[in-house]
Amino acid sequence: MYLKGILIIIGFLALGNAASLMLGNFIPGSVCGMVLLFAALAAKIIKADEVRPVADFLTKNMSLFFVPASIGIMEQWGLISSSLIGWVGVILISTLLVLISVGGTQSCLMKAQDKFLNRRTEKCAGHKNLL
Amino acid sequence: MMQTYDIPDGLIYNVPVMLALTIGSYLLGIYLKNKSGLSLLHPFLICIPTIVAILYFTGVPCSFYMEANGIIEFMLGPSVVALGLLLYDHMETIRKNALPILISVFTGSVVGVGSVYLLCRIFALDEIFVKSLEPKSVTTPIAMDLSASLGGNVSLTAVSVVLCGFIGAVAGPVFLRMFRIGNPVSRGLALGCSAHGLGTSRAIETGAVEGAVSGLAIALMGLMTAIVIPIFNLLFPLQQ
Numbered sequence: 001m002y003l004k005g006i007l008i009i010i011g012f013l014a015l016g017n018a019a020s021l022m023l024g025n026f027i028p029g030s031v032c033g034m035v036l037l038f039a040a041l042a043a044k045i046i047k048a049d050e051v052r053p054v055a056d057f058l059t060k061n062m063s064l065f066f067v068p069a070s071i072g073i074m075e076q077w078g079l080i081s082s083s084l085i086g087w088v089g090v091i092l093i094s095t096l097l098v099l100i101s102v103g104g105t106q107s108c109l110m111k112a113q114d115k116f117l118n119r120r121t122e123k124c125a126g127h128k129n130l131l
Numbered sequence: 132m133m134q135t136y137d138i139p140d141g142l143i144y145n146v147p148v149m150l151a152l153t154i155g156s157y158l159l160g161i162y163l164k165n166k167s168g169l170s171l172l173h174p175f176l177i178c179i180p181t182i183v184a185i186l187y188f189t190g191v192p193c194s195f196y197m198e199a200n201g202i203i204e205f206m207l208g209p210s211v212v213a214l215g216l217l218l219y220d221h222m223e224t225i226r227k228n229a230l231p232i233l234i235s236v237f238t239g240s241v242v243g244v245g246s247v248y249l250l251c252r253i254f255a256l257d258e259i260f261v262k263s264l265e266p267k268s269v270t271t272p273i274a275m276d277l278s279a280s281l282g283g284n285v286s287l288t289a290v291s292v293v294l295c296g297f298i299g300a301v302a303g304p305v306f307l308r309m310f311r312i313g314n315p316v317s318r319g320l321a322l323g324c325s326a327h328g329l330g331t332s333r334a335i336e337t338g339a340v341e342g343a344v345s346g347l348a349i350a351l352m353g354l355m356t357a358i359v360i361p362i363f364n365l366l367f368p369l370q371q
Contacts, residue, residue: 009209009212009213010209012212012215013208013209013212016212027273027350027353027354027357028270028272028273028276028353029208029272030207030208030209030211030212030270030272031211031270031273031349031350031353031354033208033211033212033215034211034212034213034214034215034218034346034350035215035350036215037212037213037215037216037219038215038216038218038219041215041216041219042219042222048216048219048220051213051216052216054213055213055215055216055217056213058206058209058210058213059210059213059214059216059217059331059332059335059342059346060335061210062207062210062328062329062331062332062335063157063173063174063175063300063329063332064153064154064157064203064206065203065204065206065207065210065328066175066207066293066296066328066329067153067156067157067175067178067179067182067200067203068153068196068197068200068201068203068204069197069204069207069271069289069293070175070179070290070293070297071179071182071183071186071193071196071197071200072193072197072286072289072290073179073183073290073293073294074183074186074193075193075194075286076286076287076290079284079287080287080290083254083256083257083260085254086251086254086255086256086260087256087260087291088294089250089254090247090250090251090254090256090260090264091264091267091291091294091295091298092298093246093250094243094246094247094250094264094267094268094295095267095268095295095298095299095325095326096298096302096306096325097242097243097246098239098242098243098246098268098321098324098325099299099303099306099307099321099322099324099325099326100306100310100312100321101238101239101242102235102236102238102239102242102317102320102321102324102325102348103307103310103312103317103318103320103321104310104312104317105231105234105235105238105239106228106231106232106235106312106316106317106320106321107312107314107317109230109231109234109235110228110231110314110316110317113228113230113231
């Protein structure tokens with residue numbers, strides 16, 4: 001049960017890495033693998049239930065997998081501490097700007113889209129009533 | 132290196148001990164977060180200082196710790212692949228909002244690259260920071276490749292990406308509430324675009340739709356930023 005899920009996920013990571021290589025490393029292999037797994041699920045080549053237990057375990061514990069890389073901050077301390085406030089300031093402000101700009105744009109566009117679709121369905125409903 | 136306790140080397144320079152240190156501190160972080168009931172207390176806030184302190188006081192080199200934990204870091208790749216299932220589960224939501232999502236992600240990557248360029252000048256930072264920070268909102272593997280092609284410091288990029296993800300994951304939900312951005316698609320997209328995998332892990336905690344959209348955002352933001360950075364640097368050249 002688990003082994004099959006692990007095999008599928010590792011297999012798609014390998015496929016993704018190969019695809020990434022062919023695309024000239026423009027997009028990382030894991031992202032390619034994600035898109036390929038999605039495509040295989042959508043095309044019903046793979047059943048969702050086969051990967052679900054393993055995929056759930058991996059996505060629920062994603063933060064843990066970032067821990068080792070974060071400890072690398074100890075090795076970069078020399079460069080960072082020379083302009084610590086600026087470094088943190090730039091990242092803090094920039095990250096929040098991205099967060100708000102993406103969230104805000106998406107909210108506005110979705111509201112606009114809903115309004116547009118509602119008006120269209122109302123119109124269609126109106127025509128039907130006339131007929 | 133400081134050596135305050137006399138522990139035999141064989142006990143410290145030991146891969147299982149390093150793995151137990153990572154998982155143990157992480158679980159401690161989760162335990163304290165649940166116990167305190169503070170949603171702002173991300174497990175990272177406890178986990179990272181604990182590990183840094185233990186490495187410092189036992190004198191274990193950071194490089195050994197990272198090498199021993201290779202297997203945990205390797206799981207990042209499979210966990211990104213596993214997001215494919217989340218995408219599949221929420222295909223309908225994503226398809227309905229395809230155009231707005233593309234426009235929002237494009238806006239986000241331009242704001243991300245542009246704000247780093249401007250802010251680095253406001254804070255009078257060295258040019259190496261501009262080169263290393265421009266790809267900071269993108270997942271680690273893409274960011275490191277982009278930084279290398281710009282001539283940035285790849286390790287600085289890696290650490291910045293984590294800090295960025297950390298800020299987004301911790302402060303993101305609070306700011307989204309402050310700006311009254313409430314619908315799951317917008318929230319997930321904002322978290323994924325600004326804070327990549329860490330944002331996604333936070334988004335998954337808030338809800339399944341958020342998690343799926345956020346996973347999609349990692350992929351799209353990576354692609355979009357890879358396209359935006361070369362164009363942006365043509366318009367606003369970097370100093371050599």
